[in-house]
Amino acid sequence: MAETIILEVTRYSPEQDTEPHLQRYExxxxxxxxxxxxxxxxxxxxxxxxxxxxxxxxxxxxxxxxMVNGEPKLTCATFLSSYxxxxxxxxxxxxxxxxxxxxVVDIGDFLSKLQSVKPWLIPKxxxxxxxxxxxxxxxxxDVYKQFSMCINCVLCYAACPVYxxxxxxxxxxxxxxxxxxxxxxxxxxxxxxxxxxxxHEGIWGCTFVGDCTKACPKHVDPAGxxxxxxxxxxxxxxxxxxxxxxxx
Amino acid sequence: MSxxxxxxxxxxxxxxxxxxxxxxxxxMGRWSYLKFIQREISSVFVAxxxxxxxxxxxxxxxxxxAFPQQAYREFLIWLRNPVVVFLNLVSLFFVVFHAVxxxxxxxxxxxxxxxxxxIPGALIAGSNYAAWIVVSAILAWxxxxx
Numbered sequence: 001m002a003e004t005i006i007l008e009v010t011r012y013s014p015e016q017d018t019e020p021h022l023q024r025y026e027x028x029x030x031x032x033x034x035x036x037x038x039x040x041x042x043x044x045x046x047x048x049x050x051x052x053x054x055x056x057x058x059x060x061x062x063x064x065x066x067m068v069n070g071e072p073k074l075t076c077a078t079f080l081s082s083y084x085x086x087x088x089x090x091x092x093x094x095x096x097x098x099x100x101x102x103x104v105v106d107i108g109d110f111l112s113k114l115q116s117v118k119p120w121l122i123p124k125x126x127x128x129x130x131x132x133x134x135x136x137x138x139x140x141x142d143v144y145k146q147f148s149m150c151i152n153c154v155l156c157y158a159a160c161p162v163y164x165x166x167x168x169x170x171x172x173x174x175x176x177x178x179x180x181x182x183x184x185x186x187x188x189x190x191x192x193x194x195x196x197x198x199x200h201e202g203i204w205g206c207t208f209v210g211d212c213t214k215a216c217p218k219h220v221d222p223a224g225x226x227x228x229x230x231x232x233x234x235x236x237x238x239x240x241x242x243x244x245x246x247x248x
Numbered sequence: 249m250s251x252x253x254x255x256x257x258x259x260x261x262x263x264x265x266x267x268x269x270x271x272x273x274x275x276m277g278r279w280s281y282l283k284f285i286q287r288e289i290s291s292v293f294v295a296x297x298x299x300x301x302x303x304x305x306x307x308x309x310x311x312x313x314a315f316p317q318q319a320y321r322e323f324l325i326w327l328r329n330p331v332v333v334f335l336n337l338v339s340l341f342f343v344v345f346h347a348v349x350x351x352x353x354x355x356x357x358x359x360x361x362x363x364x365x366x367i368p369g370a371l372i373a374g375s376n377y378a379a380w381i382v383v384s385a386i387l388a389w390x391x392x393x394x
Contacts, residue, residue: 017266096268098265143361147286165274209281214280
């Protein structure tokens with residue numbers, strides 16, 4: 001194994017550049033190093049001006065998502081050794097998001113979309129704290145648990161060509177998280193979320209390319225969540241057409 | 249200390265973001281995108297079967313007067329044209345391809361739970377295939393018994 005590897009990193013300074021360019025750095029190719037370690041090596045030893053986001057280094061915070069050789073990845077979970085044969089690792093900002101500086105993108109669009117689907121519990125009746133918890137059985141937890149693993153890293157947005165082509169699309173993670181609450185036995189907000197989700201910019205924008213699910217580092221399966229919601233929305237629409245007196 | 253040169257659209261509190269454009273050829277860069285676009289384009293052949301069915305209905309409804317089955321017979325002769333036979337074989341291939349991929353995806357859209365346990369995806373896809381075979385067999389029996 002070679003002792004070093006070339007890191008090709010996107011640089012963009014909004015004050016000086018009109019568009020991004022790539023800069024090469026030679027970094028040690030250590031077996032236990034991930035791409036984030038290499039970026040930190042560059043920042044500490046070679047070029048302190050390199051800007052990127054990171055926090056936990058253990059795949060929990062979802063901050064260090066970047067494009068690594070064209071694939072959306074958490075850089076804290078992507079080992080340099082996986083790319084040793086290539087000799088070069090190209091690290092770029094997450095695709096389809098506006099670049100603020102170097103590898104930092106603006107995810108404000110995702111955050112406002114996430115908020116629009118009300119990703120919080122909407123219980124039937126608001127209870128006081130002293131009345132105790134909203135109880136749930138392990139079986140009820142199991143129904144939505146997979147979707148609750150989302151860490152908002154937005155790798156799924158960087159994998160989704162629909163989001164790239166049509167930025168009004170609400171996107172995979174926001175829909176998966178809406179499903180996480182819709183399927184929660186303690187929640188009664190499904191109808192509120194339906195108004196946002198059952199639109200063209202919502203679930204119907206999805207053409208099921210399926211790459212969001214492949215990119216997800218937490219195995220949330222947002223593509224599955226969207227298709228399941230399409231079925232729910234269709235059944236709901238049919239019900240309201242057949243029994244107009246029954247709903248709303 | 250000299251100030252770095254600034255782009256005209258830059259202001260201190262509203263830095264100019266770089267917004268990359270998505271190329272028209274975005275689907276060429278990745279095998280999964282290319283496969284997706286191929287599947288979408290092949291829907292044209294599925295539509296062709298529908299057009300052909302409408303043409304058949306049109307031919308059947310045109311039979312009036314002295315030669316009630318004339319239009320239908322002409323339609324059948326047209327169907328024997330080698331170009332049409334080839335086009336229909338290609339269409340059949342893509343219709344079957346779409347049916348198979350659709351049934352395989354059914355498990356992603358349908359989560360069925362029995363007594364709290366999730367039914368495996370293979371069983372959901374399998375029941376779709378079984379229903380497909382049963383419906384096809386009934387249609388074949390109805391059409392071929394004469």
